[in-house]
Amino acid sequence: MRTTLLLFTSVVLLAGLAGCGRNRDAETQGPTIALVVKTLNNPFFMDMQRGAEESANRLGVNLIVQAADREVDVERQMQIIENLIQRKVDALCVTPSGTTEIVPAILKANQSGIPVLIVDTRADVEALEKAGGKTATFIGSDNYEGGKIAGAFMVELLGGAGKVAILEGIPGHETGDSRLKGFHESISVAPGIEVVASQTANWERGQGFNVFQNILEANPDIDGLFAANDLMALGAMEAISAAGKTGQIIVVSFDALDEAREAVEKGLMAGTVAQYPKEMGRIAIEYAFKVLQGETIPEYLPVKIELVKKEN
Amino acid sequence: MKRREFIIHYGRQFGTLLGLIGLCVVLWILTPHFLTVSNLLNVAQQTSINAIIAVGLTFVIITAGIDLSVGSILAFSGVVLASVLRAGCPIALAMLVGLAVGMMCGLLNGVLISFGRIPPFISTLGMMSVARGSALLYTSGRPISGFSENFRFLATGKILFIPAPVVIMLAVYLIAYFVLNRTKFGRYTYAIGGNEEAAILSGINVKLYKTMVYGICGMLSALGAIILTARLNSAQPIAGMMYELDAIAATVIGGTSLMGGQGSVIGTLIGAFIMGVLRNGLNLLGVSSFFQQVVIGSVIIVAVLMDMALKKQRD
Numbered sequence: 001m002r003t004t005l006l007l008f009t010s011v012v013l014l015a016g017l018a019g020c021g022r023n024r025d026a027e028t029q030g031p032t033i034a035l036v037v038k039t040l041n042n043p044f045f046m047d048m049q050r051g052a053e054e055s056a057n058r059l060g061v062n063l064i065v066q067a068a069d070r071e072v073d074v075e076r077q078m079q080i081i082e083n084l085i086q087r088k089v090d091a092l093c094v095t096p097s098g099t100t101e102i103v104p105a106i107l108k109a110n111q112s113g114i115p116v117l118i119v120d121t122r123a124d125v126e127a128l129e130k131a132g133g134k135t136a137t138f139i140g141s142d143n144y145e146g147g148k149i150a151g152a153f154m155v156e157l158l159g160g161a162g163k164v165a166i167l168e169g170i171p172g173h174e175t176g177d178s179r180l181k182g183f184h185e186s187i188s189v190a191p192g193i194e195v196v197a198s199q200t201a202n203w204e205r206g207q208g209f210n211v212f213q214n215i216l217e218a219n220p221d222i223d224g225l226f227a228a229n230d231l232m233a234l235g236a237m238e239a240i241s242a243a244g245k246t247g248q249i250i251v252v253s254f255d256a257l258d259e260a261r262e263a264v265e266k267g268l269m270a271g272t273v274a275q276y277p278k279e280m281g282r283i284a285i286e287y288a289f290k291v292l293q294g295e296t297i298p299e300y301l302p303v304k305i306e307l308v309k310k311e312n
Numbered sequence: 313m314k315r316r317e318f319i320i321h322y323g324r325q326f327g328t329l330l331g332l333i334g335l336c337v338v339l340w341i342l343t344p345h346f347l348t349v350s351n352l353l354n355v356a357q358q359t360s361i362n363a364i365i366a367v368g369l370t371f372v373i374i375t376a377g378i379d380l381s382v383g384s385i386l387a388f389s390g391v392v393l394a395s396v397l398r399a400g401c402p403i404a405l406a407m408l409v410g411l412a413v414g415m416m417c418g419l420l421n422g423v424l425i426s427f428g429r430i431p432p433f434i435s436t437l438g439m440m441s442v443a444r445g446s447a448l449l450y451t452s453g454r455p456i457s458g459f460s461e462n463f464r465f466l467a468t469g470k471i472l473f474i475p476a477p478v479v480i481m482l483a484v485y486l487i488a489y490f491v492l493n494r495t496k497f498g499r500y501t502y503a504i505g506g507n508e509e510a511a512i513l514s515g516i517n518v519k520l521y522k523t524m525v526y527g528i529c530g531m532l533s534a535l536g537a538i539i540l541t542a543r544l545n546s547a548q549p550i551a552g553m554m555y556e557l558d559a560i561a562a563t564v565i566g567g568t569s570l571m572g573g574q575g576s577v578i579g580t581l582i583g584a585f586i587m588g589v590l591r592n593g594l595n596l597l598g599v600s601s602f603f604q605q606v607v608i609g610s611v612i613i614v615a616v617l618m619d620m621a622l623k624k625q626r627d
Binding site: 040064065066067068069070072073074075078079080082083084086087088098100101103104124127130131170171172200 | 343345348350351354358361452453454455457458468540543544545546548550551553554591592595596598600601602605
């Protein structure tokens with residue numbers, strides 16, 4: 001008897017949970033567009049969501065924003081996309097968790113006739129072509145260009161000579177790889193600059209702290225740090241301050257999160273390359289809407305990228 | 313069979329099944345997209361990998377053990393399989409290599425636990441890190457991708473109209489059910505978990521059987537790796553993170569007791585489906601991903617509460 005009661009309460013509980021978690025499904029007449037980001041516990045993607053919401057409200061679009069719990073969970077992202085295809089959304093905007101791993105999911109959307117817009121991180125063009133998949137457009141910043149800007153800034157601040165450490169993102173991620181490539185391209189003009197360590201901290205703040213602490217241990221005379229994103233840089237800055245070296249190491253990073261901007265303002269961080277995730281979200285929904293109206297849109301929609309430093 | 317006996321023997325599985333059906337009914341009412349053939353096949357396919365790993369964990373947990381390394385073993389056997397495939401090795405042989413890697417990791421767990429007398433929680437925690445690190449070292453952190461259509465059939469193919477991973481999952485459950493309920497190996501598995509001392513005294517080679525159980529668990533993780541690699545057309549060294557928790561959750565929701573000696577693979581299958589249906593349903597409803605974690609956690613707690621209630625009846 002008690003079991004039956006328990007069961008009954010649990011079903012009621014679930015129904016209640018599902019009910020209150022439900023959003024404004026089918027409230028408006030407009031199309032349903034889904035935005036699938038890597039994760040929603042990173043401020044970058046929260047900004048993207050905000051931008052998407054603005055566009056959706058303006059255009060009368062039903063917006064569904066979904067993400068895996070963890071940024072690197074490519075299989076979960078694929079499941080989410082499969083489920084949204086079942087849900088018969090009209091268009092999909094996706095920030096791939098894995099550049100090649102996203103390809104099978106894009107193919108599935110293609111087969112169901114759902115247009116796919118790629119945001120922020122490119123899908124592997126070669127793998128996509130080989131599989132015969134297609135995407136409507138890519139909306140994002142040129143990370144390679146951003147990396148070059150960061151590298152040139154580092155060269156300028158170091159006066160063309162010094163020891164530099166790099167905190168990489170997850171290997172195999174197009175965004176991180178492009179930033180690194182751009183950075184290396186820029187510092188290659190200054191032979192006096194030596195990269196003494198280049199290790200991944202998997203985009204995470206905690207790992208940024210630990211990895212950079214180890215790097216500092218091995219190379220106490222480091223002059224500069226380039227981190228492929230702000231979270232890793234912010235973690236590394238804690239390690240710098242723990243080592244009592246605040247102000248002695250030039251930190252350049254990427255993303256221009258609010259916290260990083262503050263650090264730049266205070267002079268703790270030399271600069272951070274700003275991307276505009278909110279803009280990406282806004283453009284993504286706007287152009288997904290255009291695709292659904294039958295308009296042709298460009299293959300690449302660049303979003304501006306610029307260096308945030310103290311003077312400006 | 314009297315009502316009381318029925319409840320004691322089958323009540324838990326029956327309860328879990330009712331829970332799953334109840335969940336489906338709720339979703340059917342809330343969204344028109346849930347109860348369609350294509351969506352149900354979609355859910356089954358999404359559930360298959362977790363369900364296959366959870367079978368191995370069910371065996372392990374019935375012996376009163378635990379295996380935290382399944383996700384890492386999946387990643388390691390996945391990248392080895394992928395590299396062998398990329399080197400042009402025939403598919404069947406590559407799969408055997410992948411399964412062998414998983415099994416070796418599992419057997420190593422078993423040896424450390426049985427002969428090294430290290431608690432399962434600790435030895436598999438160690439293996440979790442060793443296998444993950446090995447996968448990263450082996451690939452320098454980069455995914456290995458691009459496989460033949462024939463290999464990808466394991467994930468994308470259909471047999472009749474049923475996706476291949478679902479067929480593989482059903483085959484695994486059929487075999488596991490038979491092994492657990494109809495063989496000496498199965499009876500010993502329960503006996504070891506029920507009372508290890510008594511099992512030793514009655515002449516069961518407990519060390520050997522426990523080692524084998526961990527070996528099977530590792531091999532099933534590798535089977536999960538095969539399907540995952542085919543599904544994503546890529547093997548990542550960081551694949552399968554936290555899969556151990558999903559598999560443990562499916563097992564526990566399915567009524568297998570962490571104290572050992574009790575449990576069933578059918579329960580685990582239902583448990584895995586409860587998780588799969590929940591995630592699918594919440595996606596269909598457009599519920600926030602943060603909320604999904606709350607719901608799944610609540611389900612685990614409700615399931616264990618159900619166990620407690622049943623245990624009281626039994627006593």
